[in-house]
Amino acid sequence: MKSAKRVLAVLLSIAMLSMMLLSVTGCKPAESDPGTADPGTSDPGTTDPGTADPGAEQKKLKIVFTITHQNNEFTVGMxxxxxxxxxxxxxxxxxxxxxxxxxxxxSQMETAVTQGADAIAVFSVNVSSLGAGLQAAKNAGVPVFTIHSGVDDESLRVAHIGSNLVEGGKMKTEQMIRDLQEKYPDATDIEIGSMLGGIGAQTQIDITEGECQALGYTYSATPKYPIATSADERIKIVVQDTGSWQGPAAADLAEVWLDSYPGIKAINCNNDGMALGIWPILQAKNRTDVLLYGHDGTPTTLQAIKDGKMAGTAKVDIEGMIKALYDSIEANAAGENVESVQYILPDLVTPENVDEYLK
Known part of the structure; x- marks a missing residue:
């Protein structure tokens, strides 16, 4: 009997010891160990191991970008x-x-929705003509992000990422004014032409607004020429029209302008593509005295400034905008707040500093 009691006591002791060990090790679910995790469960190319949650994985997103056109170096580059x-x-x-x-x-936005896009990026053709596409995306819960050229109804998009186009238009036009004053100090009249982009595009509106601010006049869709400017009373806009962002269309207009207004001393363009299209016309007419200004800062434009074909441009940071676009899309997908408007300042490029951007 005593022997049986001793066996029972030993068994009880073992049971108690097992319970104590169980309480020390705990009963909570095991946490993942980054050192032993299955390498197939994460994508090392989408996370930073120095800062990211070791167990997190960047979600692969389906993103559609509808871009206004692919007719010049700037939009192709973007x-x-x-x-x-x-x-x-x-x-x-x-x-x-x-x-x-x-x-x-x-239609492209609506198609992106039906094809299951996680996000849509839009470089808009026109600020006020995309309502149906934007509403379709909103109804389906697909976030829309505008880049470079926005939309007028901000409630239908998550964020706008762009260059400060007003500032860009202003800075390169102020440079034009300085150049004209230096080149023609004794002139009583200095005639210039204004080459607009696609009418109604946010880019056209903003760049032109900056140009107007620099020259000191109010833009009108039905101007009376010559347009007086207050920045310098001698500077007058004698002609203004749209080249629709395209070099050939701008070249055709410029040829007519130079015949009709032979006194033109500068042509201020809403983008580089139109300015580059105009250059051969100036060369053919032996009008290398006419100063050309653009807006974008494409590689070809920078070389043209270096070669003396153009007098200046406002350089847009395409890489910076695209990175900000993806950062915003990813943050929104992760449930984070995204800043509604994000602007990146352009750089003024002239013959004096162009080498800094050609490196």
Whole structure:
């Protein structure tokens, strides 16, 4: 009997010891160990191991970018940077060309929704003509982000990422004024032409607003020429029209302008593509005295400034905008707050500093 009691006591002791050990090790679920995790559960290319949660994985997003057109170096460069940055981040990205057609751009947005896009990026053809596409995206819960050229109804998009186009238009026009004053100090009249982009595009509106601020006049869709400017009473806009962002269209207009207004001393363009298109016309007419100004800062433009073909431009930071676009899309997908408007300042490029940007 005593032997049986001793056996029972030993068994009880073992049971108590087991319970004590269990209380020390705990019963909570095991946490993942980054040192032993299955390497197939995370993508090392989408997280920073120094800062990211070791168990987190960057969600692969399907993102569609509908871009206003692919007719010049600037928009082609932006499209290429969008695709390259998306690939670097491991997303499923696609670029569609609206070809300056608002109805087509709406259709592209609606198609992106039906195809299950996680986000839509829009470089708008026109600020006020995309309502149906924006509403379709909002109804489906697909976030829209505008870049470079926005939309008038800000409630239908999450964020706008762009260059400060008003400041860009202002800074390069102020440079034009300084150049004209230096080149023609004794002139009583200094005639200039104003080459606009696509009428109604946010980019056209903003760049032109900056030009107006610098020259000191109020833009009108039905101007009476010559347009007086208050920055310098001698400087007058004798002609203004739209080259629709395209070099050939701008070249055709410039040829007519130079015949009709032979006294023109500068042509101020809403983008580089139009300015570059005008240069051969000036060369053919032996009018190298006419100063050309653009807006974008494409590689070809920088070389043109270096070669003396153009007098200046406002350089837009395409890479910075695209990175900010993806950062915003990813943050929104993660449930984080995203700043509604994000502007990146452009740089003024002239013959004096162009080498800094050609490196």
């Amino acid at each position: 499209g290429e940077e969008f695709l390259a940055e998306g690939a670097r981040r491991g997303h499923d990205v696609s670029l569609v060309n609206a070809n300056l057609d608002s109805a087509l751009q709406v």
